[in-house]
Amino acid sequence: xxxxxxxxxxxxxxxxxxxxxxxxxxxxxxxxxxxxxxxxxxxxxxxxxxxxxxxxxxxxxxxxxxxxxxxxxxxxxxxxxxxxxxxxxxxxxxxxxxxxxxxxxxxxxxxxxxxxxxxxxxxxxxxxxxxxxxxxxxxxxxxxxxxxxxxxxxxxxxxxxxxxxxxxxxxxxxxxxxxxxxxxxxxxxxxxxxxxxxxxxxxxxxxxxxxxxxxxxxxxxxxxxxxxxxxxxxxxxxxxxxxxxxxxxxxxxxxxxxxxxxxxxxxxxxxxxxxxxxx
Amino acid sequence: xxxxxxxxxxxxxxxxxxxxxxxxxxxxxxxxxxxxxxxxxxxxxxxxxxxxxxxxxxxxxxxxxxxxxxxxxxxxxxxxxxxxxxxxxxxxxxxxxxxxxxxxxxxxxxxxxxxxxxxxxxxxxxxxxxxxxxxxxxxxxxxxxxxxxxxxxxxxxxxxxxxxxxxxxxxxxxxxxxxxxxxxxxxxxxxxxxxxxxxxxxxxxxxxxxxxxxxxxxxxxxxxxxxxxxxxxxxxxxxxxxxxxxxxxxxxxxxxxxxxxxxxxxxxxxxxxxxxxxxxxxxxxxxxxxxxxxxxxxxxxxxxxxxxxxxxxxxxxxxxxxxxxx
Amino acid sequence: xxxxxxxxxxxxxxxxxxxxxxxxxxxxxxxxxxxxxxxxxxxxxxxxxxxxxxxxxxxxxxxxxxxxxxxxxxxxxxxxxxxxxxxxxxxxxxxxxxxxxxxxxxxxxxxxxxxxxxxxxxxxxxxxxxxxxxxxxxxxxxxxxxxxxxxxxxxxxxxxxxxxxxxxxxxxxxxxxxxxxxxxxxxxxxxxxxxxxxxxxxxxxxxxxxxxxxxxxxxxxxxxxxxxxxxxxxxxxxxxxxxxxxxxxxxxxxxxxxxxxxxxxxxxxxxx
Numbered sequence: 001x002x003x004x005x006x007x008x009x010x011x012x013x014x015x016x017x018x019x020x021x022x023x024x025x026x027x028x029x030x031x032x033x034x035x036x037x038x039x040x041x042x043x044x045x046x047x048x049x050x051x052x053x054x055x056x057x058x059x060x061x062x063x064x065x066x067x068x069x070x071x072x073x074x075x076x077x078x079x080x081x082x083x084x085x086x087x088x089x090x091x092x093x094x095x096x097x098x099x100x101x102x103x104x105x106x107x108x109x110x111x112x113x114x115x116x117x118x119x120x121x122x123x124x125x126x127x128x129x130x131x132x133x134x135x136x137x138x139x140x141x142x143x144x145x146x147x148x149x150x151x152x153x154x155x156x157x158x159x160x161x162x163x164x165x166x167x168x169x170x171x172x173x174x175x176x177x178x179x180x181x182x183x184x185x186x187x188x189x190x191x192x193x194x195x196x197x198x199x200x201x202x203x204x205x206x207x208x209x210x211x212x213x214x215x216x217x218x219x220x221x222x223x224x225x226x227x228x229x230x231x232x233x234x235x236x237x238x239x240x241x242x243x244x245x246x247x248x249x250x251x252x253x254x255x256x257x258x259x260x261x262x263x264x265x266x267x268x269x270x271x272x273x274x275x276x277x278x279x
Numbered sequence: 280x281x282x283x284x285x286x287x288x289x290x291x292x293x294x295x296x297x298x299x300x301x302x303x304x305x306x307x308x309x310x311x312x313x314x315x316x317x318x319x320x321x322x323x324x325x326x327x328x329x330x331x332x333x334x335x336x337x338x339x340x341x342x343x344x345x346x347x348x349x350x351x352x353x354x355x356x357x358x359x360x361x362x363x364x365x366x367x368x369x370x371x372x373x374x375x376x377x378x379x380x381x382x383x384x385x386x387x388x389x390x391x392x393x394x395x396x397x398x399x400x401x402x403x404x405x406x407x408x409x410x411x412x413x414x415x416x417x418x419x420x421x422x423x424x425x426x427x428x429x430x431x432x433x434x435x436x437x438x439x440x441x442x443x444x445x446x447x448x449x450x451x452x453x454x455x456x457x458x459x460x461x462x463x464x465x466x467x468x469x470x471x472x473x474x475x476x477x478x479x480x481x482x483x484x485x486x487x488x489x490x491x492x493x494x495x496x497x498x499x500x501x502x503x504x505x506x507x508x509x510x511x512x513x514x515x516x517x518x519x520x521x522x523x524x525x526x527x528x529x530x531x532x533x534x535x536x537x538x539x540x541x542x543x544x545x546x547x548x549x550x551x552x553x554x555x556x557x558x559x560x561x562x563x564x565x566x567x568x569x570x571x572x573x574x575x576x577x578x579x580x581x582x583x584x585x586x587x588x589x590x591x592x593x594x595x596x597x598x599x600x601x602x603x604x605x
Numbered sequence: 606x607x608x609x610x611x612x613x614x615x616x617x618x619x620x621x622x623x624x625x626x627x628x629x630x631x632x633x634x635x636x637x638x639x640x641x642x643x644x645x646x647x648x649x650x651x652x653x654x655x656x657x658x659x660x661x662x663x664x665x666x667x668x669x670x671x672x673x674x675x676x677x678x679x680x681x682x683x684x685x686x687x688x689x690x691x692x693x694x695x696x697x698x699x700x701x702x703x704x705x706x707x708x709x710x711x712x713x714x715x716x717x718x719x720x721x722x723x724x725x726x727x728x729x730x731x732x733x734x735x736x737x738x739x740x741x742x743x744x745x746x747x748x749x750x751x752x753x754x755x756x757x758x759x760x761x762x763x764x765x766x767x768x769x770x771x772x773x774x775x776x777x778x779x780x781x782x783x784x785x786x787x788x789x790x791x792x793x794x795x796x797x798x799x800x801x802x803x804x805x806x807x808x809x810x811x812x813x814x815x816x817x818x819x820x821x822x823x824x825x826x827x828x829x830x831x832x833x834x835x836x837x838x839x840x841x842x843x844x845x846x847x848x849x850x851x852x853x854x855x856x857x858x859x860x861x862x863x864x865x866x867x868x869x870x871x872x873x874x875x876x877x
Contacts, residue, residue: 009783014690021686022698024679028751029701032716035726036708039719078625085618095870099863100626103634105805106858108812108832109710110839111851115633118640118844122349122370125636131349139350149629158805162798163763172612182613197763204759207706214710214815221350222335222342223300231709236336238715239469240308241497247712256707340840347842365842421823423837463740463822466836470819473715478722480740593841594655602657602825 036254039247051237051245052252059225060233061252066141067216067229068209071149075205079156080198084186086157087164088172098161104153112150113218116143139221144229147215152205159201160194167193203263211253297322297330299532302352304339304426304515305469306490310552311356317548318539322532332536338467339426346372346520353524353533356517358426360384360577361584363518372522386514387540388554391572392434394505395475395484395491402482406508407438410483411456418481420471421464422592428468429592431485434511436591437575441509455601476502487513489553492568512574515554634855641848652849657825658834664742665831666857669810672749677803680757681795687758688765702758705751710815717748718820740822745830748816753806760802761795768794800869804862811858 008014041048051057086098104112118124120137130137137143171193175185191198213231220227228236230249237246303311315332322330335342335350339358346352347370357363360378367375378385396404402415410417420428435457436450443449463480465471468490475484476498483505486494491504517540519533539545546558550565562569581587591597641649652658687699705713721728721738731738738744768791776786814832821828831854838847 008689013783017682018686018690018692021679021683022694025683025698025701028754029704031720031726032708032713032751033701033704035716035720036712039716074625078622081618082622082626084614085622088612089615089619091619095863095866097622097626098866099859100630102804102808102862102866103630103855103859106808106811106862107634107855108814108835108851110814110832110835111637111812111855114835114839114844114847114851115637117348118636118848119633120349122347124348127349136349136351138348139345146629150633153629154805158801159760159763162760162801163767165797166764166767166794169612176611176613182617185612186614193767196766200759200763204703204706204755207703211707211709221345222337223333224335226333231711234709235711238711239305239336241493250708250712253707253709253712254704256703338840344839344842369842421837424833424840461824464824466818466823466833478718478739479724480722588841594838594843594846599657599825 033254036247036250039243040251041244042247043244047244048248051242051248054245056225056228056236057230057233057249060228060230060249063141063144063228064210064230067144067148068206070145071152071209072202072206074149075152076156076198076202078153079158079160079201079205082157083160083164083194084190086161088169101154101157101161104150107150109151109212109214110218112215113147115150116146116219138219139223139227141227143219144216144227147219148209148212151212151215152209155205155208156198156201159197159204163194163197164190207256210256297326297328297529297532298333298527299330299353299529299536300333300335300351301354301356301536302335302342302346302350303356304342304358305336305467306427306487306493307356307515308334308336309493310489310549310554313548313552314540314545317544318536321539321544322535330532338424340424346370351523351527352520353527353529354517354519354537356515358513358515359429359584360514360516361588362426363516364584366520372520373518374521377518378516380519381517381537382541383557384514385516385518386557387517387537387545388515388549388556390488390513390515390554391510391574392430392485392513393488393491393510393572394507395486395494395502396482396505398501398503400503400505404483404505407435407457408442410435410460411453412460415460415483416462416481417457417460418463418465418471418475418484419461420468421466422598424466425468425471427487427490428464428471428485429587430487430511430513432591432598433577433581433587434485434507434509434575436597437511437580438507438509440580451597451601454597458601488555488569492553506570506572509573509575511580512576514577637848637855638852640845641852644845644849648846649849649853652846653853657829658831658850660826661829661831661834664745664828665811668742668745668749668830669753669807672746672753672810673803673807675750676754676757676806677799680754680761680802680806681799684758684761684765688762702755705753705755710752710813711819713751714748714816714819717751717816718744721747721820739820740828742821742828744820744822745817745828748820749810749813752813752816753810756805756809757799757802760805761798764795764798796872797869800865800872804865804869808858808862811854 082101086094117138119126120130120143121127122131171189172185175189211231216229217232220229220232222228222232224236230253234246234249237249301311311334319330319332322328339362343357343362343365346355346366355363355366363377367373367377394404396402403409404415409415419431422428422432435454439450439453443453463474465474468487471484472490472494474480476494494502495504517537519530519537524530524533541557543558543560546556546561547564550556550561553568555569556562556565577584577587589596687695718739720726721744723729723732723739728738738747772790773786776790812832817830818833821830823829823833831850835847835850838850
């Protein structure tokens, strides 16, 4: 415990706080997680492994990875750019911009899918043109990607904005005075300061991108082996009364959270960062 | 934009030799799995070409909407003719008289609505009249979001209509009392199945006949089927989505596929999967699963789907009225 | 204004951000509003003021606010514990916070229903006390808390990890007690992040569909949420009416987000 005694609570208070937090997490998170695993293994290891090895499941996993692999980098780029814009400069319409960034969170997944249908569907704005040129967007990979991008749009930006707001821009301003150029400032001054927030943002964005169900369901077309992502495949299995298989695939997505943690830990270890004494 | 165009191009060009997309509704998964492999075998014998039938399943209305919005189905096999009507009307992908193109109203198999109760029928439920008794909990999906639920609703309506000699006020009262006994309105038929069979909620579940048999198979020894005095003839229709098939060059294949559904082999598969076959021989073979029921039809009793949808399920229809909405 | 423009990159970040925002968010939403605008004001009014709509709106916004509030309170506590204390199992708990993001909402709905249904793990006990957890407004609240909780923790966590102990130490040297330090020194620093977390949890809850429909029961006038009404309009092939409800929800959400962001700005400038 590297914190000095004046900046931490007495032992009983600490225990009480830890106890309450653990109780809350157990009730709201551990219990559902346990339920998922219990269901997944109800019929034993063999069914569990077989259901992950099925061709439709493998196709779904591939598609999910591909869709997340395209949408997460795009949103990361945007997130950094938008956070820089919003926290380093004061300009008219700034609050409006921040609210617009948040907006996709408030858009129901049903609508997040529907808007793309209104644009690219057969009867949508570009539907006719797309059909003439035989380009498929809706009910194919591009549709799944743009729906995912829409849903996960705010994550990185939202993670960075409060962080960079708290940090202020004194360091950047000092660097400018010393004659550093923009990219230099970003890589040498800003990025080291925000790397943890950025990492969180990317991990969250990725987790959500892989888990998205509602919006993707609208634009996927549910063609098995072709446009079913992993979450959609889970639904298919559930509807086929293959409950164990459905939950087995769901555990894959739950494992994501654990994988992201080990990634985070590895990066922390690698860079020698520790959140205990970071200043 | 360029990236998207490129990706779509890659996807569009990856078309295999013979391929067919069948857009269907939820409870037909098991049935079409069997049909597809049997038909592919026959197709190979006849033409020497291998065939992949791709399946898409979901709620009937949602699937129809996807086809309207551009899901390139070669054939649709949905829960209600109203949904295929919408495809014809809103997207002009097939002629308005599509239902005359194949025998038996383009429905190679039929089904109906039955009751599923707990083993031993502890609440003594025999007929629709028992569903409005206080203390009886009824499970049905939401007619606003589920095709199957619309059949349930109309079957109940038909019973009450006969019981009260067409007195609409009394019929509505009956329906209102029935809906008051519904504690959960799931959005789809399979959701309701889970609520009833897994969560143990409700005393009686209004279900497709084929689903009722599936429940007995999946949850053995927990439920039994009750046949009400009257029910409704559900004719799940099939059709070639002509414009799409033409574009894909699959017209012949699509037609052959749907005609195959009327063959002795396919009719037998239908009976095995608890759909009532049209073919007398297959029906006789599986007759133990299909007791005779007094059935009303959507055309005779409700003036067809378009009218039934408008009267009962559109906003302001009888379902809304019963729930006190304007 | 000119003083803050010292830092380079305004043009680039502005250009890219606005272009991307327009392509991904604005154009699709404009399409939605144009679709909704094909109906006249009278029809908007008729759709948005039907009793069923109002009941659903009350439930959706009420349960979302309650869930976001609970998430914020417990989010602060959980983040504090995860960042400041060391105890066995901490890393596991930390990882689990992301679970609601990773789990497909439909799976979350099914799982929560299995737990809280009258024959479920917890539901059985609750039912004995006469509490109906699943298939009631309480079920909606539970699902929305599950969905929104990680937002609070994950927005607060980086800020808290970056928070140095200098101010605390200084305050302690001046003889301030632990609770006073927390209230006067530490807590104010977290307010912007807390408000952001609340906003995100709230916004996300309003639109949530997949998990709620399994646990809510979907009874008209009682446990029906707004997104379900959109879906039932779509089932009638009424894209316009669906767009109207969606647009109505968006306007309300946007106004709320905007107000909260304004508030947050003022608070964080005051802190400077």
